Every structure is written in structure tokens, then in C-alpha cells.
Amino acid sequence: MKKIAMAVVASSMxxxxxxxxxxxxxxxxxxxxxxxxxxxxxxxxAEMAMKEASDSxxxxxxxxxxxxxxxxxxxxxxxxxxxxERMVTSDGVAAIMGADCSGVTTAVLQNVGxxxxxxxxxxxxxxxxxxxxxxxxxxxxxxxxxxxxxxVMAEVLMGRGIxxxxxxxxxxxxxxxxxxxxxGSYEALGGKxxxxxxxxxxxxxxxxxxxALAQGGxxxxxxxxxxxxxxxxxxxxSLDSGAFENFAMSDGMIGPSLPEAIGADLNGSWxxxxxxxxxxxxIFAKMAAEAGFEATPYSAESYDSAALxxxxxxxxxxxxxQKMKAKVFDVANAPGTKIHPGELGKALKILADGGExxxxxxxxxxxIGPGETGGAYLEQVVQDGKFTTVKSH
Amino acid sequence: MTDVLNAIVLLANFVLVPGxxxxxxxxxxxxxxxxxxxxxxxxxxxxxxxxxxxAMVTILxxxxxxxxxxxxxxxxxxxxxxxxxxxxxxxxxxxxDRLVYRYYRQxxxxxxxxxxVSIGVMLITGGLIRFIIGPGDRKITDGERxxxxxxxxxxxxxxxxxxxxxxxxxxxxxxxxxxxxFVFWFLNxxxxxxxxxxxxxNEDLALLSGINxxxxxxxxxIMTGALATIAGTLYGLDKSFKPFTYMQLLLPIFAAAIVGxxxxxxGAIVGGFVVAFSELIITFAYRKVLMYLLPDGMAPEGMIQxxxxxxxxxxxxxxxxxxxxxxxxGIFSGKSL
Numbered sequence: 029m030k031k032i033a034m035a036v037v038a039s040s041m042x043x044x045x046x047x048x049x050x051x052x053x054x055x056x057x058x059x060x061x062x063x064x065x066x067x068x069x070x071x072x073x074a075e076m077a078m079k080e081a082s083d084s085x086x087x088x089x090x091x092x093x094x095x096x097x098x099x100x101x102x103x104x105x106x107x108x109x110x111x112x113e114r115m116v117t118s119d120g121v122a123a124i125m126g127a128d129c130s131g132v133t134t135a136v137l138q139n140v141g142x143x144x145x146x147x148x149x150x151x152x153x154x155x156x157x158x159x160x161x162x163x164x165x166x167x168x169x170x171x172x173x174x175x176x177x178x179x180v181m182a183e184v185l186m187g188r189g190i191x192x193x194x195x196x197x198x199x200x201x202x203x204x205x206x207x208x209x210x211x212g213s214y215e216a217l218g219g220k221x222x223x224x225x226x227x228x229x230x231x232x233x234x235x236x237x238x239x240a241l242a243q244g245g246x247x248x249x250x251x252x253x254x255x256x257x258x259x260x261x262x263x264x265x266s267l268d269s270g271a272f273e274n275f276a277m278s279d280g281m282i283g284p285s286l287p288e289a290i291g292a293d294l295n296g297s298w299x300x301x302x303x304x305x306x307x308x309x310x311i312f313a314k315m316a317a318e319a320g321f322e323a324t325p326y327s328a329e330s331y332d333s334a335a336l337x338x339x340x341x342x343x344x345x346x347x348x349x350q351k352m353k354a355k356v357f358d359v360a361n362a363p364g365t366k367i368h369p370g371e372l373g374k375a376l377k378i379l380a381d382g383g384e385x386x387x388x389x390x391x392x393x394x395x396i397g398p399g400e401t402g403g404a405y406l407e408q409v410v411q412d413g414k415f416t417t418v419k420s421h
Numbered sequence: 422m423t424d425v426l427n428a429i430v431l432l433a434n435f436v437l438v439p440g441x442x443x444x445x446x447x448x449x450x451x452x453x454x455x456x457x458x459x460x461x462x463x464x465x466x467x468x469x470x471x472x473x474x475x476a477m478v479t480i481l482x483x484x485x486x487x488x489x490x491x492x493x494x495x496x497x498x499x500x501x502x503x504x505x506x507x508x509x510x511x512x513x514x515x516x517x518d519r520l521v522y523r524y525y526r527q528x529x530x531x532x533x534x535x536x537x538v539s540i541g542v543m544l545i546t547g548g549l550i551r552f553i554i555g556p557g558d559r560k561i562t563d564g565e566r567x568x569x570x571x572x573x574x575x576x577x578x579x580x581x582x583x584x585x586x587x588x589x590x591x592x593x594x595x596x597x598x599x600x601x602x603f604v605f606w607f608l609n610x611x612x613x614x615x616x617x618x619x620x621x622x623n624e625d626l627a628l629l630s631g632i633n634x635x636x637x638x639x640x641x642x643i644m645t646g647a648l649a650t651i652a653g654t655l656y657g658l659d660k661s662f663k664p665f666t667y668m669q670l671l672l673p674i675f676a677a678a679i680v681g682x683x684x685x686x687x688g689a690i691v692g693g694f695v696v697a698f699s700e701l702i703i704t705f706a707y708r709k710v711l712m713y714l715l716p717d718g719m720a721p722e723g724m725i726q727x728x729x730x731x732x733x734x735x736x737x738x739x740x741x742x743x744x745x746x747x748x749x750x751g752i753f754s755g756k757s758l
Binding site (some may be wrong): 216223225226227228230231232233235236237238239240242243244245256260261265268269271289317 | 434435436439443475510558560570571572574584587625656658660661663665666667671691693700701704705706707708709710724729730733
């Protein structure tokens with residue numbers, strides 16, 4: 029009797045994947061750690077795309093896309109690698125939507141992605157280092173690289189007629205990467221970076237840092253940092269000592285709490301935020317509201333990442349990463365019918381019929397070179413104590 | 422001539438003014454550390470958290486005052502709340518002494534055991550503070566923000582460089598001056614102060630002459646609590662209040678106390694300013710100053726910065742090491758560690 033029971037269990041386990049025809053997709057995000065407030069909505073957005081594709085009945089001949097969540101922790105490479113390993117070996121995911129932060133994404137890609145040949149599409153890893161990493165064509169991302177962010181920052185600075193800057197960055201991968209990129213692009217355009225200095229977050233006093241920055245002789249200070257931490261301290265100390273009055277800010281500095289904390293002195297300063305105002309994003313935001321969650325940062329990118337994975341599978345006619353990886357560019361870029369959020373069913377149908385699509389999605393997806401988005405940026409200026417979008421780049 | 426003036430104003434704005442304020446805060450902190458060392462003979466590592474605790478009580482009362490529409494314009498309202506903060510910190514010190522340190526006093530424990538005990542007190546107090554007010558940044562400064570703004574100064578004088586003096590910087594320096602004066606008067610002129618000095622110099626002789634040791638210890642804790650609260654609140658007003666930052670202050674405060682000579686009040690004051698100005702002078706970039714002072718064409722290309730600001734805290738370390746190597750008793754010959 030016991031033997032029979034075991035045999036039944038064993039055979040049903042073997043048979044399960046074939047019968048249900050589920051396609052498992054990993055959702056590897058930092059549900060705990062520094063971006064734990066963003067991760068739930070990112071996962072929900074990715075799962076919304078999976079549900080949309082499954083409900084249409086057109087995905088892989090009527091298959092269901094099933095989400096398998098795991099915690100990347102955002103900062104602990106070993107934990108993220110173990111989680112990804114488990115996803116692939118014991119859950120059997122076909123592809124991974126993730127990881128999120130640049131450091132863990134690199135680790136997972138090297139130890140699991142390329143080692144096991146699994147496609148990874150990250151919604152939020154922005155480190156320039158990920159552009160050049162050997163990935164066997166398996167890694168893509170729907171957020172722009174900070175290399176692009178630095179270039180746009182340099183162009184906007186030049187466009188505003190600012191030919192000399194002081195530059196300070198928060199002392200971590202994000203700060204250093206973006207600051208290097210800003211400096212390189214800006215100097216290539218003929219700008220002069222008079223002084224570069226890092227700052228540590230969570231110090232009480234930034235007057236020494238500001239004193240050093242002020243001695244370069246520039247009127248403009250570019251701050252790559254965080255609005256609730258060192259970046260704000262640098263800004264306050266600059267205003268207090270009269271060292272700088274004009275600031276340019278990275279995406280980490282933009283948020284309503286900054287003008288509230290600094291006050292009227294911030295008016296006229298500006299910053300760059302990844303993203304564009306697009307038709308696709310408006311549709312996504314509406315869909316998110318109907319599904320009962322808010323379109324917080326990187327949730328749109330998560331939706332797009334999950335959608336790209338499923339569309340590439342459909343185009344390849346297989347959930348095998350080695351086959352679908354070549355199709356990611358095809359479905360993301362022209363030519364083909366333009367696909368917005370909420371049109372996944374239509375897109376899957378076109379692909380099933382042998383047609384071509386150009387996935388636009390929530391974030392105007394257009395993949396370039398190493399499998400990343402070209403990246404749109406919004407230029408926001410502080411006016412009357414509020415960040416207001418003035419231009420799209 | 423204007424070039425020389427510009428150079429002077431530049432240095433005043435970025436080195437002299439912040440150095441005076443920061444030095445005053447360190448001096449008040451070091452004074453508290455030195456008092457405890459003189460009387461109880463141990464390095465009180467919990468001092469940073471005592472500063473934080475006093476500042477926290479002050480902030481809570483300040484919020485209450487602000488909500489009640491009471492202010493101290495043009496000075497920061499927190500100054501009105503300061504006495505409450507002092508009471509809070511003194512209560513904390515006395516309770517901790519009663520519950521913790523008294524036991525070790527009766528055991529006649531060595532100073533290294535006291536040191537370890539004070540680490541425990543530091544961690545528990547730190548946890549308590551974060552439990553009550555949270556780990557976040559609290560801004561409490563209100564009233565007039567500047568005594569003089571950089572831009573106003575430029576317009577007034579027609580110079581290229583501005584000089585900014587914040588109200589909190591002015592308040593800090595004046596308050597430190599008054600408090601230090603009071604402490605010296607107390608130690609040198611009052612009977613209790615003299616008793617404390619006697620106890621510090623020679624415990625056995627002091628006991629023989631009828632000085633009550635528990636009373637001396639109690640007064641030392643009261644003064645430490647008050648000094649810590651004043652230093653902590655001034656630091657919080659001048660920068661911003663964040664519980665974590667007070668633990669980072671421990672190093673420069675101890676460096677200040679040791680440089681001046683532990684157990685010596687004058688040493689603590691001098692040490693505070695030595696450490697503050699060393700940090701600023703060594704990490705300052707002198708390019709612009711030299712541009713004003715040197716003839717045209719001889720201005721340097723580089724930043725002329727001895728040490729990057731990243732290493733600011735290393736300056737305190739280096740001073741500490743040098744003093745301990747060369748003159749372990751400090752400038753004013755305090756007790757040897």
C-alpha cells in the first residue's frame with residue numbers, strides 16, 4: 029500500500045509540468061533590504077503582466093505563466109545567488125524577471141544566469157558595469173544604464189551653458205558609477221570638472237566636504253546621492269556657508285521631501301529622473317490602479333520585463349532560454365505592430381500567427397547594444413517648492 | 422589689498438567660523454568626559470549617548486512648546502527647552518549610576534571593567550533613544566537662521582567672498598563660553614567644587630578630611646548630564662539631530678580630552694579646539710586662498726589639499742596616536758591613561 033502511494037506521488041510529480049503546461053517565471057526582487065518598499069509593487073506589476081498573458085489564452089498555446097517569487101535582498105550577493113539557484117534547480121523557472129539592485133544582479137548573472145543558461149531581464153539594475161559584462165546574450169534590462177544617465181546629465185549641463193562644475197557623490201557603487209559617467213561625458217563635451225569628492229551618508233556634519241568642494245571655483249554643484257541622507261546634508265551645508273546656490277541632482281535626490289526640508293533656497297535647482305511621460309505609462313498607471321496598487325518607481329519596468337520574457341518565449345515558440353534569448357530584441361524593437369500595456373493578448377496572437385511586433389510597453393522600450401534601454405529622462409526643476417517636469421530627454 | 426581681504430574672509434567662512442562652533446561642541450563634550458574620568462576614574466564611552474539622550478528630551482519638549490505656540494524668536498526655541506533636557510539627562514545619569522556603576526564602585530572594580538560596563542550602558546541608552554524618537558533625522562532649528570548671510574556680507578563689503586554666520590554657531594560659541602566659565606567658577610570657588618577637586622587629586626586624603634564620596638559622585642554626574650545635554654543640543658541645532666551621529670562624535674571628543682590631558686578641565690577646552698581646527702585645516706583645499714594671495718599666473722592648478730575630506734575622522738585618530746606616543750599625559754599634563 030505504501031509502495032503504491034509513493035508510486036502515485038512520484039508519477040504525479042513527474043507528470044505535473046507536462047499536464048498543466050505551466051511556464052514558470054522567477055520574480056527575484058529585494059523583498060527585504062534597502063528597497064523593500066519598492067519590491068512588492070514591482071512583483072505585483074510583473075505578475076499583472078503574467079496574468080494578462082495567461083488570461084488571454086494565447087500564451088504558448090494556452091499555457092499559464094506562473095510566478096515564483098524569491099528574495100534577492102538587494103545587497104547580499106550570496107543570499108541572492110542561493111535564491112536564484114533554488115528557483116532554477118528546484119522550482120524549474122524558465123527565465124528570471126530580476127534581479128533588482130546592480131550588485132546582486134551581477135552576482136546572480138555570473139553564478140546562475142550564465143552558468144545555467146537562464147535569461148534574466150532586470151527592471152532596475154542601472155550600473156554601467158552590467159553593459160560590458162559577458163552574459164552569453166542572456167541578460168537584458170528595461171532600466172537605462174547610469175552610463176546613459178551621466179551622458180544626459182552632461183548634455184543638459186552644457187545645454188544650460190554651465191561649463192564648469194564641482195561634483196560630489198555618495199560613496200557606493202551607484203554614486204561612483206554615475207559620477208564617473210557624468211565626469212567622463214561632461215569632459216568629453218568640453219566641460220571642466222574642477223573638483224570631485226565623495227561623501228559618506230548619515231554624517232552629522234558636512235561643512236568640511238563643502239568647504240573643499242567650494243575651492244574649485246565653480247558656481248554649480250552636481251550632487252549624486254540620496255535625498256534623505258548625505259545629499260541633503262551637503263546641500264544644506266552649501267547653502268548655509270554660501271558656497272553654492274545652484275544644484276544639479278541625480279535621480280536619487282529627487283522627491284517631495286527635499287524641497288520641504290531645504291525650503292525656498294532650492295528653487296531653480298534641477299535634476300534628472302529616469303522615465304518619460306508617455307501614453308504607455310499612463311495606460312500602465314491606470315491598469316495598476318484598477319489592480320489595486322500604485323505605480324511606484326520601477327513597477328512599470330517590472331511589467332515590461334515580464335512582458336518581454338513572455339513575448340520572446342512566444343516568438344521562439346519555446347520557453348527554453350537558449351532559444352528565446354535571440355528573440356528578445358525582435359519583439360522589443362521595430363518593425364512590427366506597436367504594443368502598449370494591456371495589449372499582451374493581441375501581441376501574443378500576432379506572434380502566434382507569425383507576425384512581428386514592436387513592444388513599446390510602459391517605458392517606451394527600445395533595446396540598444398548590450399541589451400538595455402536607451403533610456404528616457406525627465407528634467408525636473410524646483411519651482412515654488414515642488415519638482416516640476418520641464419523637459420523630456 | 423582686497424585680494425588679501427578676500428583670502429581672509431574665505432578662510433574665516435570655511436575654517437574659522439565652523440571651527441569655533443565645532444570646537445565649542447567638542448570642548449563641552451570633552452569636559453564631561455574629563456569630569457567623569459577625574460572623579461570616577463574611567464573613560465565613559467556612553468557619553469555620546471548621554472548627549473543624544475539630553476538632546477532628544479530637549480527636542481520632545483521643543484515640539485511641545487512649538488505646538489503650544491511658544492517660541493523664543495529670534496533665537497531657537499530649543500534653548501527654552503534646554504533645562505528640561507538637562508533634567509532628563511541628569512535623571513538618566515543618576516539612575517544608571519544607581520543601578521549600574523554603584524555596584525562596580527562597591528566592588529572596587531578596575532577602570533577597564535568600568536570601560537566595558539560603559540559600552541553596555543552606551544548600547545542600551547542608544548537603543549532606548551531609537552526606541553523613543555526613532556533613527557531618523559530631526560530638524561529642530563527655528564527662529565532667525567543667520568546672523569549674517571554670505572550674500573548680504575558680499576553686498577555690504579563689495580568683496581568676492583561671502584561670510585556666513587549662522588545663529589546656531591553664534592549661540593554655540595556664546596553658550597560654550599558661559600558654561601565653561603561657570604564650570605571653572607564652580608570648581609575653583611565653591612566648597613563643593615573644591616571637594617570634588619580634592620577627591621579627584623587624592624581619594625583617600627579626601628575621605629579622611631570628611632568629604633562624602635557619594636555626594637561628589639552625584640554632583641559629577643549632574644554636571645556631566647548638564648554638559649552633555651548642552652553639547653548635544655548645540656550640535657543638534659547647528660547640524661541636525663540624528664541619534665547615530667553622536668556615536669561618531671565619541672572619537673573626536675575622546676581625542677580632545679586626551680590631547681588636553683584627561684581629567685584636566687582646561688585641557689578639555691584646548692583639546693576640543695585643537696581637534697576641531699586640525700580636522701578643518703588639514704582637509705581644507707587651499708587653491709582659492711593661494712589664487713588670491715599669489716601674483717597672477719602663479720596660481721596652482723591642483724586643489725592644494727593635504728588630505729581628502731573622506732579621512733576627516735582619521736585626523737582625530739592620528740592626533741590621538743601622536744599624543745599617546747609623545748606625551749601620554751596630554752598638553753596640560755592630566756592623568757596618564
